[in-house]
Amino acid sequence: QGTSAHPPHHEAAPHVALPGPSTDGGGAAEAVPATRAPEPVHTVQALAPTGGSAAHVADLVSGPVELVAAVRRLVRDMVVVATLEDAEDLVAAHPELTAVTGEGDLLSAHFAHGGSAGAPSLLEVQASVDEAAAELAGLAVRCTELAEAQRLAAGRRTESAALVEELGERRRAAERERAGVAQQLGRLAGQARGAAGEAERMDASAARAQEALERATEEAEELAERLLVAEEAAGDGADDEPDTGVRDRLAADGANARQTEMEARLQVRTHEERVKAL
Structure with a gap:
């Protein structure tokens, strides 16, 4: 200057x-x-x-x-x-x-x-004022929309909080039910182990009964043969006095053998039914 x-x-x-x-x-x-x-x-x-x-x-x-x-x-x-x-x-x-x-x-x-x-003219200033007023009106509408959206979001948040509380209660109930089911499964597992042991014992008992049945069958067959031999001998010597003691003993042995066979068969059948029930 x-x-x-x-x-x-x-x-x-x-x-x-x-x-x-x-x-x-x-x-x-x-x-x-x-x-x-x-x-x-x-x-x-x-x-x-x-x-x-x-x-x-x-x-x-x-x-x-x-x-x-x-x-x-x-x-x-x-x-x-x-x-x-x-x-x-x-x-x-x-x-x-x-x-x-x-x-x-x-x-x-x-x-x-x-x-x-390039100083702005009055028309340019008025246009700027109108533009600012329109922008302000748009912002006011936007603020109203955002306020409504905020209100709706607050309502959804309240509903979501209630839903979370309900789901939490359901989860706690499910956990309690799961604990009860776990206890029941524990009891059933114990019962299953007991049943498995019982089945093993039944299998062993059935095997023993089968062996007894086989022995009784063999003994019955042997006694039947002896009885047949005794009857033939009695037929050949009809004039001789038969030995009633031997006959009675053989008859008693045959009855015992049949009784033993019947009991063995019943025992085997009982074990088979128990095993099927398990």
């Missing part, structure tokens, strides 16, 4: 005394300027020391007559230049002026403000 310089010094304007209030009841004099110092006049050539174009803003103002004078009074120290470099040169040469560029840059000896040729 260009170095700032103090504006040219003008002699103080004379003042006149006007009556005013005082503490002692009298009038005190208040100093006011009687006349205003003359404003410096700059020509366009003087405002463009480097050969650039420059123009007073007041010369570019147009409008109603009753307003133009006031506006020109407000912008009397503003000059329009082409570039920011021209503004720096102008302020360096005339620190009392304010330079304005076509891009909207404002530069003086005491402040600087950046501008932009």
